[in-house]
Amino acid sequence: MTSEGFIPSYETGTEWLRSAGASSDVVMSSRVRLARNLAGWRFGHKAGHGDRQKVLEICRDRIAAAGLSSVGAPASPAPTAPSTPPQVMWIDLRESPPIERQLLVERHLISKQHSKGKPLPDLKAGDVETTDPRGVAIALPDERLSIMVNEEDHLRIQAVRGGLALAEAWADADRADDLLESRLDFAYSPRFGYLTCCPTNVGTGVRMSLMLHLPGLKLTGEIEKVKRAAGDMNLAVRGFYGEGSEAAGDFYQISNQTTLGKGEQSILNDLAGEIIPKIVEYERLARRNLLAKRGAALEDQVYRALGLLTHARLLTAEESMQMLSHVRLGVVMGLVSDADLASVNALMLLTQPAHLQRVMGTELDQEQRRNARAQLIRRRLLKTG
């Protein structure tokens, strides 16, 4: 496990943006998260600084010794990083500058809450970000596995795959859990299962979520039906950046909410075997209908978005996301031939504030970012850079 440096290939590292995997015209990524706590230690918000530090050390050492780099070894190595051997990188978030932490949030490797740290009674206000003991372990090169330490629960194990590949993501999370469990005693009760800080996660502690691109259902207005149906099935519908975020660019995260009384396999079968394939089918049908009935309007929307993205001089993150969403739809429907899915997907990440500054190699204020964002998108989409 390395502790130095940072995401070495921030532009290409994320497996889930490589437009690979089944149904990738609709499904961006499949994600499985497991919440675990150490037996005999208070949950994070009730623990003092000293205990949080001890939990951090225990988890960090066990993660390092668990041989996690073997989990989810890619069938084919990442194209741009063929020589990077699989390894697990440890990042102590107290030592990370704010922009690096923001980069991790944008890559879905840590939560916003984890980036900020937990205000505790024995910590002075303002010191939280640099003193609250917390970290994240990330499997490189493709970031398929990450483990947050001292978030709401002591451990949050997360596995991610591109496209509809929930079974593979579950297999990775399950394997990582097994490896850690052989070195750590997890809080568990036969009645309640894995014990979590928030009882909404108790039981399996599993959250399986799919990031879906649903512009067709958004345009036809049927997205509300999907949301209602998901609610009836006790599934949560969230935006691109999870809890509390808006559905930027017609991206929706659908995930299970029930964690007690329903086994992992059953949750997996319901989502990947029935519910998600149906939503994918509805989205494809909506796209076909739009093309058949409102083809010119659809094409107009896609090309207006492309025109705006390739000519605008100032772009906000929200506007870019929305326009990139339209272009993405055009690409997967074969309406646009001069942009590829991987580039469009990559731009969705690279136009986020921290990534943008990393690509440009300099710190930028909000106004400068708008300008840089427009510049980056023009360069990538027109392939002049």
Place this chain on the structure above:
Amino acid sequence: MKCDKCDNEATVHEMVVKGGVKTERHLCEHCARELGLNPGGATLGQLITKFVVAPQGQPLTPAGKPAAPARPTPPTSCRGCGTTFADFKQTGRLGCSECYATFETQLGPLLERAHEGATHHMGKSPKRWEERSARAESDAARRERIDDLRRRLEQAVIAEQYEAAVVLRDELRKIEAQGTV
């Protein structure tokens, strides 16, 4: 049967075996209270078992623990971390794994609502735990034996077979001393 102390009907019957000598008392509820006996709700069988199993005439419940109130009030704060149920209601978060045992009664209905009516875990469990439950199975066998001994003891007392009751009592104590159930 009349009360030993007054003319009222005797409803509390006490039998104590000490050194093989049996003494009996038959009292009305009022006199029983005055003499420090608490007849509240206990059946004749329970009273008998209490007195026979008790080491020195000191009443114990069949589980071998001091008598608990009929309706136990739920604990107000967790012994592990001091979290109260009011804290939980305010923050939505529990303080430690012990909170789940402490607030089990109150959490039950909340969990049912949050998890589509579920009350028990299904799915993966830690391998260490699976090994522990294999050991727990032998505990279950022991528990069954204890229940059986208690039943036979009660029957022996009712049948006034006090010598057999003493043998059963000793055996019961031996098994109970092997570990908490």
